Amino acid sequence: MDILYTSTRDNSKKVTASYAITKGIADDGGLFVPDKFPSLDISLEELSKLDYKGVAYEVMKLFFTDFTKEELQYCIDKAYDSKFDSKEIVPMSYVDGAFYLELFHGSTIAFKDMALSILPYLMKVSAKKNNINEDIVILTATSGDTGKAALAGFAGVEGVKIIVFYPKGGVSAIQEKQMVTQVGDNVKVVGIKGNFDDAQTGVKNIFADKAFNEELKKAGYVFSSANSINIGRLIPQVVYYAYSYANLLANGKIEEGDLINFVVPTGNFGNILAGYFAKCIGIPVGKLICASNENKVLYDFFESSVYDKNRDFILTTSPSMDILISSNFERLIYLSCGCDSKKNNELMKDLKEKGSYEVTSEMKKFIDESFIGGFASEEMVSKRIKNVYDKTGYVLDTHTAVASAVYEQYKDNTKDDTKTVIVSTASPYKFTRAVLSSIDGIDHKEDDFVLVDKLCELSGLSVPKAVNDIRDAKILHDTVCEKDAMKEEVKEFLNL
Numbered sequence: 489m490d491i492l493y494t495s496t497r498d499n500s501k502k503v504t505a506s507y508a509i510t511k512g513i514a515d516d517g518g519l520f521v522p523d524k525f526p527s528l529d530i531s532l533e534e535l536s537k538l539d540y541k542g543v544a545y546e547v548m549k550l551f552f553t554d555f556t557k558e559e560l561q562y563c564i565d566k567a568y569d570s571k572f573d574s575k576e577i578v579p580m581s582y583v584d585g586a587f588y589l590e591l592f593h594g595s596t597i598a599f600k601d602m603a604l605s606i607l608p609y610l611m612k613v614s615a616k617k618n619n620i621n622e623d624i625v626i627l628t629a630t631s632g633d634t635g636k637a638a639l640a641g642f643a644g645v646e647g648v649k650i651i652v653f654y655p656k657g658g659v660s661a662i663q664e665k666q667m668v669t670q671v672g673d674n675v676k677v678v679g680i681k682g683n684f685d686d687a688q689t690g691v692k693n694i695f696a697d698k699a700f701n702e703e704l705k706k707a708g709y710v711f712s713s714a715n716s717i718n719i720g721r722l723i724p725q726v727v728y729y730a731y732s733y734a735n736l737l738a739n740g741k742i743e744e745g746d747l748i749n750f751v752v753p754t755g756n757f758g759n760i761l762a763g764y765f766a767k768c769i770g771i772p773v774g775k776l777i778c779a780s781n782e783n784k785v786l787y788d789f790f791e792s793s794v795y796d797k798n799r800d801f802i803l804t805t806s807p808s809m810d811i812l813i814s815s816n817f818e819r820l821i822y823l824s825c826g827c828d829s830k831k832n833n834e835l836m837k838d839l840k841e842k843g844s845y846e847v848t849s850e851m852k853k854f855i856d857e858s859f860i861g862g863f864a865s866e867e868m869v870s871k872r873i874k875n876v877y878d879k880t881g882y883v884l885d886t887h888t889a890v891a892s893a894v895y896e897q898y899k900d901n902t903k904d905d906t907k908t909v910i911v912s913t914a915s916p917y918k919f920t921r922a923v924l925s926s927i928d929g930i931d932h933k934e935d936d937f938v939l940v941d942k943l944c945e946l947s948g949l950s951v952p953k954a955v956n957d958i959r960d961a962k963i964l965h966d967t968v969c970e971k972d973a974m975k976e977e978v979k980e981f982l983n984l
């Protein structure tokens with residue numbers, strides 16, 4: 489079965505997967521979605537015998553139908569190798585009544601590595617298939633983790649340039665240091681005076697700027713995206729949901745066909761949407777529990793059917809979830825109204841003009857069949873980190889702790905005892921200050937790398953290479969710009 493992709497804002501045109509990957513976002517500002525959902529063509533039992541790469545192939549081949557077997561296998565082999573510090577790629581730990589799926593064993597120690605390790609290869613293959621001769625310019629907005637993972641993936645890749653915008657003051661010290669020390673002739677990192685939503689909106693506006701795109705094309709460049717609006721990010725994330733199921737089945741934790749729940753710490757809604765895609769291809773997924781921090785736009789939506797971003801933007805200890813406009817939610821909205829791009833357009837127009845929209849009761853019912861919302865306050869997150877550490881010695885990062893705290897409430901409220909996977913999105917070493925303070929109750933004044941050593945002493949967890957590598961690394965990027973000057977920064981980077 490061939491899968492084609494349409495824009496959420498105009499489904500009259502269809503494009504191939506490789507074309508959608510090179511574009512990133514559709515010309516009309518919509519996101520690419522598959523025109524139908526494929527089904528796994530092997531049994532769960534067979535799936536449970538495969539390693540991560542094997543599952544990756546079985547899942548991705550369903551969605552990337554214009555890639556040959558050799559092309560896809562090449563991308564997978566290049567991506568999931570010794571860059572990961574675990575042979576399993578995504579190890580799972582059973583802690584205090586739930587399975588923690590550790591997605592932070594890649595080169596930048598956050599879950600963004602799962603997709604950004606493979607995206608550069610998917611993009612190169614896609615560009616070739618579509619006879620794109622221009623250099624690709626990857627424009628990226630980051631709430632902290634995508635930036636470094638994309639830089640690591642694309643640095644030094646021939647025919648590609650990458651520019652990353654992050655909210656100055658809105659990311660952790662370790663996250664910032666990871667980005668501003670990035671080496672490579674084809675990379676640029678810029679802090680903006682604004683928050684993540686400003687960065688993301690700025691990038692989307694540049695994508696939609698027709699005149700600028702023309703100017704770029706004349707200079708020999710085309711834009712693409714490494715954000716989870718790119719289908720080349722989203723589909724590789726479906727893999728670890730399928731792999732979790734396979735792993736639990738292989739280890740006798742579940743019987744074939746049993747449902748499992750996932751709790752996902754959510755920002756841009758990309759990770760959890762991949763869980764929904766896994767359900768659509770036949771993985772027995774029960775509830776997808778959408779965990780928010782104090783920026784709880786999504787939680788409020790699940791309570792009220794109204795998506796309303798008109799509120800204060802809160803800086804929390806889980807900065808990668810400090811987001812009020814969850815881009816990927818548009819894909820779910822589109823699917824929930826029966827793939828009606830006209831309806832989706834109406835709602836997205838409301839979001840742009842009024843900052844809010846309300847879905848119909850049928851749409852809400854569709855969404856509630858798979859999703860449920862929860863949120864955790866800063867205090868709950870901190871308590872949960874301490875609690876789990878005291879009880880088990882396992883150290884949660886702040887984002888994973890949001891999910892873990894939400895799961896505790898969910899269990900209390902519902903008494904649901906379905907086997908549950910907590911999607912663990914970052915190493916605690918990326919958010920050392922907040923994690924350590926949660927455990928020892930001290931408001932630390934020391935440098936972040938001193939705290940890294942303290943956390944190591946306390947937890948016995950070895951310091952990841954990604955952190956040791958940047959301790960003494962030179963700062964190579966110090967540009968900071970106004971949020972409405974992002975285009976000028978792109979021009980300067982490309983010598984236009």
Ligand SMILES: *Cc1c(COP(=O)(O)O)cnc(C)c1O
Nearest residue numbers: 633755756757758759808913914
């Ligand atoms: C990006 C990120 C999230 C949020 O994921 P979305 O796909 O944006 O919902 C959660 N935790 C960490 C550590 C992240 O880097």
